[in-house]
Each structure stands twice: as structure tokens, then as C-alpha cells.
Amino acid sequence: MRSPFAYRPRPGPLQAASPGAAVAYLGAPVAISVRYSSPLVLLAVGAGVYLGGSLAGAGGALRVALRMGLTLGLLIVAVNALVVDRGETVLARLGEWPLLGRVDVTAEAIAAGAVIGLRAAVAMLAFAVYSACVDPDRVLRALRPYAGRSALTATLASRLVPVATADAGRLRDATRLRGPAAAPLGRAAMARRLLAGSLDRAVDVAATLELRGYGLAPPPRQTVGRSTPPECGRCAQRSRFDRRFYTAGMLLLFVGVTGKLLGADEFSAYPTVEVGVGAATLAVSAAAVLAGLVPWRRRG
């Protein structure tokens, strides 16, 4: 069974870019989503990531991530609405609840939950694009100088998704084989077992990586002859698209920081929801959407 998040080799700028460039490009919108609360900016950042991922050919991964992100977002909204009683616009009075006490559902708590949910969705979309478009083999090689003594880190970064996908398939099969009379396995229980199993198996993969020689000091450069240039790990990682993605990531971060300084991000949830659409907020939103065009490749 192939995961929608699994990397697939495709010709495209994002796939050709070095892992560092891809992370810089995909990390910038995530950083903005963490620092901003304006729903307009967050929606724009999400749209930009979705657009960029679609242009890079990660449509399948994005659709699954969007479903998961929206589900998680709704869950966050529901929990926030029940737990937080701040806000002036009471939509429903649900009376006294065990543990929670008096529960008043306010429009403000829903809006605040939606903002947190949007952030989570943006992070999931960015991770989906990373997972589907960045070659894990190149991640492994790129991490070697920094994680040479920590094969586990490299394994978690490059192999956790495929290993977890295989585990999920087996768990689902095992659940089906228990028969119709068996109690259904809840999603939370499935996720818990999956995480424990995946970490366990990631340790085994890390051991394999150690045995392959990942912890060895990188070999010195060798000059074989003029006609055959020395092989250089970092040189082999570079791509002509790197500058494009590094520049886009940096520019987006710059716009985000500048926008914040100029008063963009006009949003407050409490005591009443206030959303501003000033010029700075609009500029940051536009930059976030435009960043989605960066993986575009001219045909022909």
C-alpha cells in the first residue's frame, strides 16, 4: 500500500531543489502561520501552500492533509468552544457539565479555536508537500554532517512516514481480521498504537542506518583527475532551483516580519471578534498566496 504522503520522483523545481531550499520555502509559511492570528492571513498562507503543492504535483497528499487538517481544526474549535467561556456573544448556554462546570458557547471562543485549527491545517499542508516532494534519500545525505551521530534523527526525518504507513495498513488489516463481532478500534487507539509502533520501528531503522555506516566521518574529497571532478556530497545536493526557493522563503519571511511591524495581523477574538483588513494585512496575504506560484514550471 502506497501512502499519499510518500515521496514520488517527478520532474519539477521543488523535487529538484535541495532539501534545505525546500524546507526554507515550506518553513516560511508555517512560521508566518505561527506568528499571525488574522484568519485572512492564515487562509492566504494555507491557499499559498496548497497552490504551491498542487503545482509541484502533490495534489493527492494535499487532499488527504486538508481532510485531516479540517478534521483536526473542527476538533480544536469544538474543544475550545466548550472549554473557554470568554467572549460577549453567547450562542448557547449548555448549563452545568461535569468537570467543565458552566458551559457557555461563545462566538469568540469558536473564532479563537478556528484560528488555532487553521494554524494546524497549514502545518499539515506544508508537511504533506514536504513529504510528497522532498526526496528522503537526499534528506538523509543532507543531514549526515549534522546528524552523523544521531541516526535516529535522520531516520525520523526521512523514514517515519513510509514506516508509519505500512504499520497503519497492517493495523487496519488486523482490525478487519478480528471479525464483525469484535469491538471496533477507535481512531485514537489506532493512532496511539501507530505512534508507539512507528517509534519502535524507527529505532530499528536507525540501527540499520548505523550498520550501513551513517555514523562514519564523511570521506575526504578525492581528486581523481581533471576530467572527473571530485564528488562532493553538498555539491551533488545543489540544484539550479535552490536560489528560487531560498529567495521565496526569505522574501515571504521578510514580508511577514515587516507586516507585523507595520501593524498587519489585525485580529482579536476577545471580548468581541474584530478582524481588520488593512493594507499591511492585505499585502502579507497577497505575498503568501503569490509564494504558492514559486514551484511553477514553464512547459516546453
Add this chain to the structure above:
Amino acid sequence: MAELATRTAPVLSIEGLTYCYPATSTPFERVSHPNGVGVLRDVSLSLAPGEFALLAGRSASGKSTLLRAACGLVPHFHGGEIEGSVRVAGIDAIATGPAELAAAVGYVAQDPETQVVSTTVSAEIALPLELRGAPPASRARAVEEVALALAIPQLLERTVDTLSGGELQRVALAAALVTRPKLILLDEPTSQLDPVAGDELIWLLRRLNEEWGVTVLLAEHRLERCLPAADRVIAMEGGAIAFDGAPRDFLVWARDADPALETPAARMFSLAGIEPLPTGVREARRTLEGGSE
């Protein structure tokens, strides 16, 4: 003379090895060793070049830990306290890390899916050489050679997520063998394979053992499959070596000392009072057919 001594020197030499896993402290360790301990007690053994040895024993008898000690994962990767000495092809495995040891020893574990770290088969097999700085031409040659030896050249361009368990296990074996180690350690490599793929893997190992001269130490539960291929059986019990000898002697020992390790064919022969005990189904059939003629 010195060359002769090198050729006959043990590939694996373990003396007075005592080991216990660390007490669990981190989530990763708890996941890896839920019980917190796995013990070896005063284990001593020596494997000569070209031997095919089978490591038998019940669950938690210390087979896997012994193999991990022989390839340096214990104590370097798993931690814990260790005493005694482990030498692989003359290299001190306790002082040297698994990455440095990997040129002398290959290791294949039971779960094929945790044995691959690359996206494509050719990249996976080439990885150990690439990490050692081998030039691309010699990498390609070595990958082709090992792929031919393991009958997997048709898999080289495939991605690892499209392979079956048996194919994955062969790829893992190829990656372990590509550096041409003197010793290959296998921890229940057939446990997740179907019977046909399991048999094929064992006979492939035997062929590599004979043709390449690589020493094999194979831990297995399904002994009936491996006994006919083995030159020697080492049985473990409670972290110590309980038996070390020829396969046929092992069957007699297992009948008397640990019937759980008896193969089905040997048990049937024991119950029927037929001697000698067969090491495999084929031999049992031959004996029965010979007796009926």
C-alpha cells in the same frame, strides 16, 4: 605463514561475554526493550572462516542480543553494561562502533521493512559504499555483482515500497553483503516470509557461504528449514550457550534436554524409535523410503 594464520583465525571470537540492557528511562528505550533487560551470561564461542552456524533457542534466550553484540549494536547503539571480549575479523567490537565494524560484518534483522533506508533498491544497496566514499564506478560494479549473486538485478530500478517481503529481505541482505564482509549475522530473516521465500533465502545463504566463503551465523526459530544447511548448531538457554555441535548431535540433545527445540520430523522419528534423527524433511523422506524398500 602470516597469511595462512589470517585465513584460519576465527572470524568471530567471543570470550566471557556478559551483558545486560540498561534500565529503561526514555520512551524510545521503553519501546525497544519493554522489559528493560536482555541478558547474556558468560558466553564464549568462536566461528571459523566459512562456517555456517545456526543459533537456536527459545524466545528471550539471548539469540538476538548475541547477534547485536557481534555487530557492535550492543553496547554502542543500545547501551547497557558489558563484560568480556568480542572480536570480529580481529577487530574489537566493544571498542569499535557498528559503523566501523560494518566492513567486516553484515547484519540482517527479522523485519524487512526496517531494513531499508533509501527509496530505490539500487540506492539502498549502494548506500554503505557511498557512505565510505567509494567512487561511483566501483559502487555500480559492486551493486551489480551483489544483485547478480542474489538474483535481484531486475529489482534494481524499483522503489522499495513496491517490493514484497521476500524481495525486501533479499535487498537487505544485498546491502549487508555489498561491502563483502567476512561474517554475516541474520536474526530470524525468514520469520515474516512465506515458506517458499524462506526456503529460498536459506539456500541462497548456503550458496553464498560456499561460493563467497562468507561465514554465516543465523538465528532461527523454524529449525527444520535451516538444519540441513547448517554445519554447526549453537543452542542458547537463559542467555548462556547450552549446546554447541553438529546438527545431528543437536537433535539428540534437543530430544533429551529441550524438546521444544526438536524439529517435527525428528520428534516423529523419536516417537517411532527410528534412528538416526533426520535434520530435514527431505532426509526423513529418504530414510523412510529406504526403510520401506
